[in-house]
Amino acid sequence: MNLQHLEYFKVIAETKNFTTASNILSVTQPALSKAISKLEEELEVSLFEREGRNIKITKFGEAFLKYADSALIEIQRGKEKIQNMKKNNENVLSIASTDCIGVTFIPFIISNFFNDNLQVRFNINNQSTEEIFKDLKYGRIDFGFFDDIEILKYYSKIECVLVKKVEYVLIVPKNHHLANKEEIYLKDLKDEYFISYKDKYCDQRISYSDLIGYTPKVLAEPSEGALLSGLVAAGAGIAIVLNTPTINTNKISVIKIKDDIGFKNIYMGWNKGEYTSRIKNAFKDYVVNISK
Incomplete structure (x- = not known):
């Protein structure tokens, strides 16, 4: 045959x-x-x-x-x-992440790595975790970033590492009556209007009802992180988001949450059986080291 x-x-x-x-x-x-x-x-x-x-x-x-x-x-x-x-593709890195991680985490990790590796070029996509694992399995991407490792048991060739634990915070407009507070309990937000992030690629969405213990008044559910921040800055409502440098603190106040609501875990995965280049090894080592 x-x-x-x-x-x-x-x-x-x-x-x-x-x-x-x-x-x-x-x-x-x-x-x-x-x-x-x-x-x-x-x-x-x-x-x-x-x-x-x-x-x-x-x-x-x-x-x-x-x-x-x-x-x-x-x-x-x-x-x-x-x-x-x-085709001299050695310096091209193909990366995929869930949308929420792509907005809040990927830009900073890429920019920092690029500053020391000017020859590298990135191909970046936002996908669901399942799509990321499939693309890693078949070698269509080099690295994937996700927050759910439940399906890792079905992909024996994929290795992953916990990169970062990101806390959740409350964001409110600068003219909000809570804007000057440093910390707050979720039970004190019962009368507030919320903006909820609705994203099909975000595997672990924030459930306000689960966190607060009651069904809050949700004013809007934008599908883009930038739009959510814009609505909060404009005074349309408040939101619980990941505490990242993307928050515009000129227009928004960030308040710590006293309740123990956990963290968002960000993982990086790769196919340990795939061909690897110098630049891929350098990127993997860089991400692994920042997680220590």
């Missing part, structure tokens, strides 16, 4: 006609028939059966086609990986 036999088999299965397949593949019909015969001899089953002038794939052929497709896809991915490596 070889790669060419699998390619012939796939095209014949799709066209259900040897003549059409031979035209597509630029191969003679006798050569196609011989290749399929060899494949059937090795598998010890019939992959096709005659149906008038056309052919019909057998149940054995249907079962084998799924694996042939997967094999051809993986070979193509391997070819693309080699081509990317050959």
Whole structure:
């Protein structure tokens, strides 16, 4: 069995006609028939059966086609990986993160690393945690950043490290009656209007009801972090957010929360079986070191 036999088999299965397949593949019909015969001899089953002038794939052929497709896809991915490596791609880092981490954490970690590595180039995407793990598994990205490691047990080739624990804080507009407070209990916010961050990629959303113990008055649910901060700054409401440098303290007051509501854990993951370059190792070491 070889790669060419699998390619012939796939095209014949799709066209259900040897003549059409031979035209597509630029191969003679006798050569196609011989290749399929060899494949059937090795598998010890019939992959096709005659149906008038056309052919019909057998149940054995249907079962084998799924694996042939997967094999051809993986070979193509391997070819693309080699081509990317050959195209002087050594200094390109591909990163994916959940949206909330992408907004609050990634810009700072990238900018700090870039200051000491001016030759590096970043490809950055925001995705769900499940999509990040899949892309790490198939080598489509170099590093992923996420806050949920529940599915890590299903990906034996992916290694991850806890990078940062970020606390939650309350943000209010500068003219708010709580703006001058340094700390506050959540029970004291019962009469306030909240702005809630609604993000499909944020795996661990803040549930105000769970945190406060009652259903608060939610005025708006923006899907962008910048819009949430803008609404708070404009006086539309208050919000519980991650305590990061992205908060504009010129327009917003940051208040610590006395209640123990935990942290957001930020993890970095990578595929330990993937090819690694000097710049990738440097980035991984840099992120791991800042977590210590």
